[in-house]
Amino acid sequence: MSGPDAAPRVPAGAAVDRLVGSVGRLGDGLRRGARVAQAHPASSTGLAWTLLILLRLFVGGMVGLADNYDGHRLMCQLGVAPEPIPDGQSLWAFAAPRYDAYTWYGEACSAGGTGQPYLTTAVIPLWIAKVLTTAFGAPLFGPHDVLDLRVLGVVYAALVGVALGWCVRELPGSVWVRVVVASGIGVVASDSAIAPDFISPLSDPAGVIGLLFVVPALLRLLRVETVRWREIAAMVAVALWTVGAKTQMVSVLVAVVPALLMRPTAIPAAVERLVRGAGGRWAKPVSAICARALGAAACLVLVMFAVGFQMTQPRWLNEIVLYNGVFQEILGHSDDVPGDLRALGLSPTLASAAGATIVSSDSAATLPAYSDFLDHASFDSELRFYATHPTRLIGVADRGLIGLSKARPPYLGTYPAGSGHQPYAKECRVCVAEAAFTMAEPFRWIVFPALWLGSIAVGMYVAVRGRRCGAALSTGYVLMTASLASAAQFWIVMFSEGDSDVAKHMVFTVFGICLLGPLLLAALVGFDQATATATDPRLPDGRVRSEAEAEASPALSAP
Amino acid sequence: MSALLTTSCAVPRVDRLGLGIGDFATTWTVGSCHRMAQFMETDPVYNTDSSPAVPCDSPHSSETFAVASLTGAVAAAAQRPSPLLIRPAMVAACAGTGMIDYLGAQPVDALRDVSIMPVVPTEPEWRRGVRTVRCDILLGPRTRQGVAMISQTLRGVLTEDVGARFRVCSLGPVQVGCDRPHDAELVRPTIAVSGADLAHRTRAAIAASVYAACIGPVSAYLGTPLTDRPDLAVRARIPGEPPLTDSRDGTCWVGPARPGRAVTGSVRSRVPMIERNRVPMSAPNRVPGEAAR
Numbered sequence: 001m002s003g004p005d006a007a008p009r010v011p012a013g014a015a016v017d018r019l020v021g022s023v024g025r026l027g028d029g030l031r032r033g034a035r036v037a038q039a040h041p042a043s044s045t046g047l048a049w050t051l052l053i054l055l056r057l058f059v060g061g062m063v064g065l066a067d068n069y070d071g072h073r074l075m076c077q078l079g080v081a082p083e084p085i086p087d088g089q090s091l092w093a094f095a096a097p098r099y100d101a102y103t104w105y106g107e108a109c110s111a112g113g114t115g116q117p118y119l120t121t122a123v124i125p126l127w128i129a130k131v132l133t134t135a136f137g138a139p140l141f142g143p144h145d146v147l148d149l150r151v152l153g154v155v156y157a158a159l160v161g162v163a164l165g166w167c168v169r170e171l172p173g174s175v176w177v178r179v180v181v182a183s184g185i186g187v188v189a190s191d192s193a194i195a196p197d198f199i200s201p202l203s204d205p206a207g208v209i210g211l212l213f214v215v216p217a218l219l220r221l222l223r224v225e226t227v228r229w230r231e232i233a234a235m236v237a238v239a240l241w242t243v244g245a246k247t248q249m250v251s252v253l254v255a256v257v258p259a260l261l262m263r264p265t266a267i268p269a270a271v272e273r274l275v276r277g278a279g280g281r282w283a284k285p286v287s288a289i290c291a292r293a294l295g296a297a298a299c300l301v302l303v304m305f306a307v308g309f310q311m312t313q314p315r316w317l318n319e320i321v322l323y324n325g326v327f328q329e330i331l332g333h334s335d336d337v338p339g340d341l342r343a344l345g346l347s348p349t350l351a352s353a354a355g356a357t358i359v360s361s362d363s364a365a366t367l368p369a370y371s372d373f374l375d376h377a378s379f380d381s382e383l384r385f386y387a388t389h390p391t392r393l394i395g396v397a398d399r400g401l402i403g404l405s406k407a408r409p410p411y412l413g414t415y416p417a418g419s420g421h422q423p424y425a426k427e428c429r430v431c432v433a434e435a436a437f438t439m440a441e442p443f444r445w446i447v448f449p450a451l452w453l454g455s456i457a458v459g460m461y462v463a464v465r466g467r468r469c470g471a472a473l474s475t476g477y478v479l480m481t482a483s484l485a486s487a488a489q490f491w492i493v494m495f496s497e498g499d500s501d502v503a504k505h506m507v508f509t510v511f512g513i514c515l516l517g518p519l520l521l522a523a524l525v526g527f528d529q530a531t532a533t534a535t536d537p538r539l540p541d542g543r544v545r546s547e548a549e550a551e552a553s554p555a556l557s558a559p
Numbered sequence: 560m561s562a563l564l565t566t567s568c569a570v571p572r573v574d575r576l577g578l579g580i581g582d583f584a585t586t587w588t589v590g591s592c593h594r595m596a597q598f599m600e601t602d603p604v605y606n607t608d609s610s611p612a613v614p615c616d617s618p619h620s621s622e623t624f625a626v627a628s629l630t631g632a633v634a635a636a637a638q639r640p641s642p643l644l645i646r647p648a649m650v651a652a653c654a655g656t657g658m659i660d661y662l663g664a665q666p667v668d669a670l671r672d673v674s675i676m677p678v679v680p681t682e683p684e685w686r687r688g689v690r691t692v693r694c695d696i697l698l699g700p701r702t703r704q705g706v707a708m709i710s711q712t713l714r715g716v717l718t719e720d721v722g723a724r725f726r727v728c729s730l731g732p733v734q735v736g737c738d739r740p741h742d743a744e745l746v747r748p749t750i751a752v753s754g755a756d757l758a759h760r761t762r763a764a765i766a767a768s769v770y771a772a773c774i775g776p777v778s779a780y781l782g783t784p785l786t787d788r789p790d791l792a793v794r795a796r797i798p799g800e801p802p803l804t805d806s807r808d809g810t811c812w813v814g815p816a817r818p819g820r821a822v823t824g825s826v827r828s829r830v831p832m833i834e835r836n837r838v839p840m841s842a843p844n845r846v847p848g849e850a851a852r
Contacts, residue, residue, distance in 0.1 A: 072599050077577050081597050084704045091703065102597060106609030107681055109579035113605035113642060115682030117577025316604075319641055358643070365643035371632070374641060 041175045046165025049186040053157035056190050056429050057199060061419050062150055063427040064095035064199025066412040068504065071201030073118035075099060076109035078130050080147045082201075085417070093413045093423030097149035097199055111314035119312055121244040122206035125155045149199045156198035156205055160189050163212035170219035172471030173525040181525065184518030185215065192426070193408040193433040193510050204507050207249045210242025211511060214252055215519070218259055218478050223470030227263045229294060235260060236298045243306050247313055248496065249508065250306045251488040255481030257299045262477075264291030319374065321496050323358045323365075325382050326373070329498025331355065333395055343388065344381055347372050357500075382495065400494040401448055403502030405441035407434040407510050410503060433514050448513070455483035455516045462523045466530030475526030479519040486512025579609075583681040586612040587626050587691055590714065592619035598703045604642045606649065607681045608693075618708035621676055621695040624661035627652040629679070629690040639685040649677035653694035661696065662725070663715035667780045668827070669727040669745040670717075671736060672699035672707065723825040729812065730821060732801035740821040742814045743794050746773070746780040749808035752798050762797055769809030770795035777813045781826060791826065792816040 037044035057063060067082070069091065075082070081102035085091065111118035129152035133145055141148050164182045171178040189195065189212060197205040217238040221231045239256045242249050267275075267290050275287050326344065332355035334340045338348045350373060353364035364370050386393055408426070415421035428434070440447040459480025466472020486509050493505045575583075585608060586593070592615040593608055595601050600608070601620070613619050633640050633648040653675050664670060676697035680689040698707040709721075716722040727734060728741035735741050750772040756765055773793050778785050785793065794812040796803070803810055815822055 076579065087702050087704045104579035105581040106579045106583045107607040108600045108605055108610070113602070113607065115607070115639070119577050316642065371644060374644070
């Protein structure tokens with residue numbers, strides 16, 4: 001290396017100096033980053049989780065969820081159609097993110113050809129993804145698509161980041177505890193049972209994102225000193241989004257409605273003066289009613305929306321749900337099909353279709369009495385059936401728990417075609433939920449009820465004992481109602497469609513159960529804060545609490 | 560961006576939020592042609608079509624051969640019934656309404672890649688009292704990779720060369736359209752073979768019986784006695800023999816007399832057959848450039 005073309009020799013000492021300098025600069029950068037993160041923990045955590053979700057979705061090749069034939073009713077609303085797939089390749093085998101422009105006329109774009117739309121809030125992120133695909137998709141994914149679901153994955157990753165950042169703001173405890181709890185929720189969102197949904201043509205991810213936002217919205221509503229219209233509006237907006245994502249998400253009202261009614265709202269000064277001016281012994285109750293009026297109005301809006309949303313569901317979808325509930329769940333697992341048909345008020349001639357799917361050759365739809373079924377069967381009659389046959393609920397619950405144990409639909413692939421993976425292959429980048437739930441399957445009658453009941457008990461204890469401390473009340477309440485809502489979700493699924501495609505329908509139950517872990521940690525932190533406040537003689541302003549003040553506002557209360 | 564704006568601006572009515580565009584009005588004209596380029600548009604559940612008709616000399620996937628009335632209990636319903644209830648009524652309304660005649664086919668012609676697609680009124684039309692069924696000839700094959708199209712009318716298409724794609728032929732054990740290289744062409748009707756024959760007679764004996772029964776139909780198919788066409792030979796296939804493995808009847812085929820030869824086109828076409836060497840099967844028949852739209 002001594003020729004004229006040889007590179008100039010660099011003294012070893014100078015190289016070491018440069019290396020040390022580089023490391024030092026990197027260290028400085030990291031320290032500056034850490035300082036910024038410490039100064040802005042919410043936005044830093046949100047940003048970090050957006051990046052982490054993007055990494056888990058894209059590094060090592062994109063992963064998403066294959067269409068299960070439900071994609072069309074949603075995607076057609078955006079004026080797109082999936083890129084053709086090769087002959088002989090099943091739609092379920094691979095995730096297919098690319099969509100071309102296509103003009104759908106009339107009822108060709110409707111829910112199952114009913115002429116009725118499939119309405120869901122999931123269309124909003126899709127519209128955003130479509131705009132972004134058009135504007136920025138070409139350099140990222142190539143100049144071909146009108147809508148690329150990989151862009152939708154970016155949109156959902158950003159929403160996850162915003163939700164987790166908000167969680168950091170609203171959770172109790174020190175910065176690192178809040179970041180740890182929020183990151184626990186982030187891990188749940190990035191699990192292989194959940195995250196592939198973010199790149200799918202289905203409405204499920206909108207429900208997942210809704211649930212993620214419900215957590216900080218509830219925490220804020222329950223822990224702020226004075227509830228104002230902003231907290232109510234945020235809660236209502238988040239709940240509307242979530243309920244509007246999918247009909248089964250009505251279960252979220254179990255958590256939201258009591259919270260809206262629980263806290264009094266700040267009354268505008270003019271109204272307060274008016275009430276006091278009216279004076280007399282009615283001033284206090286009238287004032288109390290006024291303080292609950294906004295929350296009650298919000299509840300009314302939510303309930304009306306939920307009922308209206310259920311009513312806008314296409315008849316065909318209701319027919320499928322009702323069919324599955326009766327012929328697959330009730331009759332398909334019956335020892336006395338004629339007796340069950342009598343109990344449901346249906347013709348005994350429908351017995352031959354017990355257990356048959358709606359599109360199979362032996363479907364009840366091929367029988368003359370099918371129109372009687374459509375005239376007489378209803379969700380009410382299903383519920384009445386279970387009320388009069390309560391032992392049948394054991395079988396229903398067992399099938400539900402088995403479906404829940406699968407954690408994700410086993411028949412939908414998550415890799416795109418041409419990625420080198422087999423058809424129907426499922427990614428396992430963050431495979432915690434599936435592994436844990438699968439291991440729990442033999443003990444399903446112990447594990448899942450214990451998780452639900454234990455969380456309700458702990459949450460209730462924390463919320464009631466620490467009801468005078470916003471941190472304990474909010475975290476305890478969220479833990480308790482998250483458990484209640486996921487149990488309600490479980491039963492809504494089982495009472496509506498039964499065990500038909502149950503593993504897929506349980507996605508929100510799986511998500512809700514997984515959230516119980518970080519929410520339990522949050523509740524313990526909240527309870528610890530309540531305990532510390534109760535034993536700390538100092539007030540938040542640094543003054544030492546007087547004996548009278550300590551008695552007047554103990555952070556911990558007897559249950 | 561222009562595509563986005565086009566789509567955004569194409570959904571003007573709030574009451575049709577989440578639905579397709581257009582006026583939800585069906586074209587009820589016999590001879591009208593329709594372009595439904597997506598597999599989903601002709602799924603049996605999606606049983607309406609309010610897309611504007613297209614000229615029949617442009618690529619289209621279906622063509623209306625009849626318009627019938629919907630009757631019975633289904634028609635009496637004020638609200639359009641479930642797709643599962645309406646489907647049998649639609650199929651019944653279109654049955655026997657002349658698809659064969661429209662295509663210019665005869666009873667001896669065996670058809671493939673054409674089926675009947677009934678189209679019912681849209682919800683707004685049903686509310687207005689429309690109880691009509693449009694009977695379309697739907698082209699095949701239709702897959703998620705692409706749908707078949709044609710750029711000429713289907714009226715009398717079986718009398719033309721292009722109609723060969725709708726005739727059933729075989730290349731060895733594989734069924735193909737007669738526009739592809741083949742060594743035999745299917746002739747209707749099928750030959751009934753009794754269960755007793757199948758149980759007690761040898762395959763050779765059954766094949767001989769089917770062969771004898773095929774002479775008449777094949778001559779009718781050719782429009783001339785078989786003895787006038789020494790270049791052709793009858794091939795009798797017994798039940799279960801490929802390519803129609805699920806057939807419970809014997810089937811009659813006609814093809815080149817010289818074994819190992821493949822031809823393209825139909826023996827019923829006015830164009831003389833083109834003899835070719837046997838070539839391997841290729842992809843299903845599709846109009847180039849239209850399949851992947």
